[in-house]
Amino acid sequence: MTVPALELRNVSKDYLIKAGGGLIPSYRRHAAVAGVSLTIARNSIVGLVGESGSGKTTTGMMALRLVKPTSGRILVNGVDISQLDHKGLKPVRRQMQVVFQDSYSALDPMMTLAQIVAEPLDIHGVGSPREQTDEALSWLERVGLDRSYGGRYPHELSGGQRQRVAIARALILKPTVLIADEPTSALDVSVKAQIINLLQDLQEEMDLSILFISHDLSVVRSLTDRVVVMYRGQVVEEAETEAIFSDARHPYTRALLDAIPAANPRDRRVRRFLSVEEIEAATPRLARSELPEAAEPSQTPQLVSIGPGHRVAAIVTP
Numbered sequence: 001m002t003v004p005a006l007e008l009r010n011v012s013k014d015y016l017i018k019a020g021g022g023l024i025p026s027y028r029r030h031a032a033v034a035g036v037s038l039t040i041a042r043n044s045i046v047g048l049v050g051e052s053g054s055g056k057t058t059t060g061m062m063a064l065r066l067v068k069p070t071s072g073r074i075l076v077n078g079v080d081i082s083q084l085d086h087k088g089l090k091p092v093r094r095q096m097q098v099v100f101q102d103s104y105s106a107l108d109p110m111m112t113l114a115q116i117v118a119e120p121l122d123i124h125g126v127g128s129p130r131e132q133t134d135e136a137l138s139w140l141e142r143v144g145l146d147r148s149y150g151g152r153y154p155h156e157l158s159g160g161q162r163q164r165v166a167i168a169r170a171l172i173l174k175p176t177v178l179i180a181d182e183p184t185s186a187l188d189v190s191v192k193a194q195i196i197n198l199l200q201d202l203q204e205e206m207d208l209s210i211l212f213i214s215h216d217l218s219v220v221r222s223l224t225d226r227v228v229v230m231y232r233g234q235v236v237e238e239a240e241t242e243a244i245f246s247d248a249r250h251p252y253t254r255a256l257l258d259a260i261p262a263a264n265p266r267d268r269r270v271r272r273f274l275s276v277e278e279i280e281a282a283t284p285r286l287a288r289s290e291l292p293e294a295a296e297p298s299q300t301p302q303l304v305s306i307g308p309g310h311r312v313a314a315i316v317t318p
């Protein structure tokens with residue numbers, strides 16, 4: 001079996017949140033991510049979905065080691081990076097890049113687009129300044145902006161063009177893993193489609209593995225191979241994309257799918273999400289004998305395999 005491009009094993013992140021003031025402040029722990037495991041096979045796109053605050057960004061930031069996990073392991077191309085220090089992480093940083101929703105704040109307004117795109121080459125000491133600029137200009141072309149854009153500045157661009165620059169900058173070092181955190185959320189529908197097509201083309205050309213974090217389930221459906229659904233810091237369902245969209249098993253996933261605005265504008269109402277109590281009450285109960293994989297009976301939901309590559313959080317009855 002080939003080594004996955006990215007693997008998170010039982011990864012958690014607790015934040016300490018100030019709970020009381022006074023002379024001696026007190027803190028409480030908030031589990032932003034609790035025991036998440038996910039795998040991105042080489043050359044594949046995994047969608048990470050869930051409502052706001054479910055822990056998607058924190059998970060992506062831990063994968064990049066921009067946030068240190070409280071516990072758990074992160075493997076990039078089979079190498080455990082969970083405990084590496086700043087120096088140890090430098091070569092890993094070449095392998096993994098990120099594109100955010102808001103590229104405007106990520107692009108230095110004082111730098112030209114050629115400088116912005118070339119900067120990662122400079123940081124990693126790849127090529128002469130001349131070669132770096134040439135490579136940056138050819139990357140601008142590759143993402144659909146002609147070379148004359150090299151002398152322009154971020155404020156001269158539209159939102160879609162800025163995302164193209166952010167993608168060129170992220171890919172110039174030829175990483176194996178790209179974390180795309182809501183990269184199309186701020187864009188109009190037609191521009192969104194162009195950026196998705198661009199990501200799809202580059203993914204194929206470069207054998208990239210992508211963790212695609214998004215609220216936009218229609219984009220997730222068209223782009224990804226697998227989907228991982230998060231709810232309150234945990235994975236509640238995980239399967240091939242078509243299995244999720246045609247046969248979602250967890251009530252939370254179904255509520256999430258129900259919330260997709262309908263294509264017909266007259267029916268464009270977003271249905272409400274389930275409450276925590278409803279989710280807990282509705283968590284599927286599965287008899288141990290029905291499961292293809294042995295699972296121990298439990299009082300609380302656990303992630304169990306309900307078919308080839310399809311896992312769901314459920315309460316297992318004896």
Ligand SMILES: Nc1ncnc2c1ncn2[C@@H]1O[C@H](COP(=O)(O)OP(=O)(O)OP(=O)(O)O)[C@@H](O)[C@H]1O
Nearest residue numbers: 015017030032050051052053054055056057058059
């Ligand atoms: N630096 C931080 N300090 C304290 N709490 C944090 C911090 N970052 C995130 N959180 C909390 O962790 C939880 C998960 O946040 P996260 O941003 O990962 O969720 P998300 O699913 O990406 O949400 P969104 O879709 O709105 O970006 C939230 O409750 C959030 O308030």
